Structure formats: structure tokens, C-alpha cells
Amino acid sequence: MSEKNREGKRTAREQLAVEREKHKRAEKRRRALIVGTAVAGVLALAAVIGVIAASAGKDEGGGEASGPAVAPSGAQGKDALAIPVGKESARSTLTVWEDFRCPACKGFEQAYRSTIHKLTEAGQLKVEYHLATIIDGNMGGSGSRTAANAAACAQDAGKFTAYHDVLYDHQPAETDDAFADEDKLIELAGKVEGLTTPRFRRCVTESTHGTWVEKSDAAFQKGDFQGTPTVLLDGKSIYGDRSMTPAKLEQMVREANA
Known part of the structure; x- marks a missing residue:
């Protein structure tokens, strides 16, 4: 090669x-x-x-996943689910289960509010408010829950009664989930003197008492009640009593305190 x-x-x-x-x-x-x-x-x-x-980790209403139930300041009763209004020494107790989206609850408030305020301020009646979210379940949305949390935040600030009344005075139509808007709830708080503090705003936006509200609604569901409002005077239902009037309620409370 x-x-x-x-x-x-x-x-x-x-x-x-x-x-x-x-x-x-x-x-x-x-x-x-x-x-x-x-x-x-x-x-x-x-x-x-x-x-x-x-x-x-979010619930259907858009809030955070459930955590520990944080009861509002001064809550009483079983599992601290009742927000008390009035003096402990009062001989009569009015138990009210309500939903801030419930039109019938607004009707009850409009008819009986002034009488209830007069009796609680006189030390003759104590009211225990229990918050439910029945309309959220029936109509959809989260306004009942969000408003209830905001009311619990107002209780922390010692402003529950005033804010409670403002919410009913500005209740949207039952099908309108306007109370799901936290900014709307904070705006309404501006109608209560001294309520719109940074602490209140944070309590509303962080849903501090959201799980507590859920627990309260669960107690309502287990209570075999017919709906909201459920109103009991010393354990006896009075809302379904057709003869009941604000004047009759006042008379019954005064007689109990006589």
C-alpha cells in the first residue's frame, strides 16, 4: 500500500x-x-x-379556611356564642337568633327595637344575641357571615348595639349580597362614633371571628329552630305569638321584674 x-x-x-x-x-x-x-x-x-x-384552603364565601374559634369580647353562654346586652341583674332574658341579611329579622328590629333598648337601659331586660348565616345558605354568598364577623368586631370595641342597629338600618335586599363587601361594612361603621379604628378594620378584613360565626350558625342548625328571627323570652318562644306586641313584651318584662 x-x-x-x-x-x-x-x-x-x-x-x-x-x-x-x-x-x-x-x-x-x-x-x-x-x-x-x-x-x-x-x-x-x-x-x-x-x-x-x-x-x-378558602371557604366558599371567599374567606380564609377555618381556624380556632375566637369569641368576641364578653361573649357568654355555652361555647361563648352569645353576645350579651344589658345588665346581668336583669330578671328577664330575651334570646334572639338573627341573621343580618334576613328581612324578617329587620322587621322584628324595626318593631321592637325601641322597647328593647328602653328595657335594657332600665336594667329590666338582658338580651343575648346569637348570630346565624341562614341566608348565605339559602340565597348563596357570604354577607351573613361577613356582617356577623363585623358585628363581633364591634363587640370587641364595645359598640355592638349601635353597629347592630346600623346594619339593620342599611340592610340590602335579601338577594343582594352587599354585606359580603368588607369595605361596605367598614363604611357603615363610620356611622358609629369611634368604631372605625385600625383594630376594627383589621378584625373585619382578617375575619377574626369568622370561625366563631360558623360555630354559632352550627349551634343554630342543631337547635331545631324554624328560622330567623327566633326570639325567646325566658326560654319561651314569643315571635310566633300573634298576640305579641312591643307593649305586651314590655308588660311581661316589667311584671317579671316587679
Whole structure:
């Protein structure tokens, strides 16, 4: 074999070796790309799962997932689910289960409010308010829950009665979930002197008493009540009494205190 032929074969082998090396490097890069893509896919899937898990931590009304039930200041009764108004020494107790979205509750408030205020201020009647969210369940939305939480926040500030009355005075239509808007509830708090403090705002926006409200509504559901409002005077239902009037309620309370 001539020197020229040997040189030609050597050059061909070298070129083949170079091509093989190029192919190995290309294959290595391809595998690295596949692995990298797979890892990125896994990370992306994990991120999606994280978002889903975070979303699952929200309740249907848009609030945060349930945590410990934080009762408002001064709450009394079983599981601290009653907000008291009036003097402990009063001989009569009016128990009221209500929902701030409930039109019938507003009707009761409009008819009996002045009488109830007069009797509590005179030390003859104590009222225990229990908050329910029945309209949220019937009509959808979260206004009952959000308003109840805001009322509990007002109780922390010693302004429950005044804010309670403001909410009923500005109650939206039953199908309008306006009370789900926290800004609306804070705006209404401006009608109560000294209520719109940073603490109150934070209590409303963070739904500090949200789980407590849920617990209160669960107690209502277990109570076998017919609906809201449910009004009991010393344990006896009076709301369904067709003969009941504000004047009759006042007479019954005064007789109990005589």
C-alpha cells in the first residue's frame, strides 16, 4: 500500500472519530435537555398543586379556611356564642337568633327595637344575641357571615348595639349580597362614633371571628329552630305569638321584674 493510500485511510478514520465524538456530545445534550424538561415539568406540576391546595384552603364565601374559634369580647353562654346586652341583674332574658341579611329579622328590629333598648337601659331586660348565616345558605354568598364577623368586631370595641342597629338600618335586599363587601361594612361603621379604628378594620378584613360565626350558625342548625328571627323570652318562644306586641313584651318584662 502506498504512503498516499495509508494517509488517506488515516485521515478518514480521524474524520470518523471526530464525527462520532460530535454525535456523542449531541446525544449528551439531547438527554440533558430531556431531563431538564422533565424536571421543569415536575416543578410546574408542583406549583399548580400548590395553587390548588391554597385555593382549597378558602371557604366558599371567599374567606380564609377555618381556624380556632375566637369569641368576641364578653361573649357568654355555652361555647361563648352569645353576645350579651344589658345588665346581668336583669330578671328577664330575651334570646334572639338573627341573621343580618334576613328581612324578617329587620322587621322584628324595626318593631321592637325601641322597647328593647328602653328595657335594657332600665336594667329590666338582658338580651343575648346569637348570630346565624341562614341566608348565605339559602340565597348563596357570604354577607351573613361577613356582617356577623363585623358585628363581633364591634363587640370587641364595645359598640355592638349601635353597629347592630346600623346594619339593620342599611340592610340590602335579601338577594343582594352587599354585606359580603368588607369595605361596605367598614363604611357603615363610620356611622358609629369611634368604631372605625385600625383594630376594627383589621378584625373585619382578617375575619377574626369568622370561625366563631360558623360555630354559632352550627349551634343554630342543631337547635331545631324554624328560622330567623327566633326570639325567646325566658326560654319561651314569643315571635310566633300573634298576640305579641312591643307593649305586651314590655308588660311581661316589667311584671317579671316587679
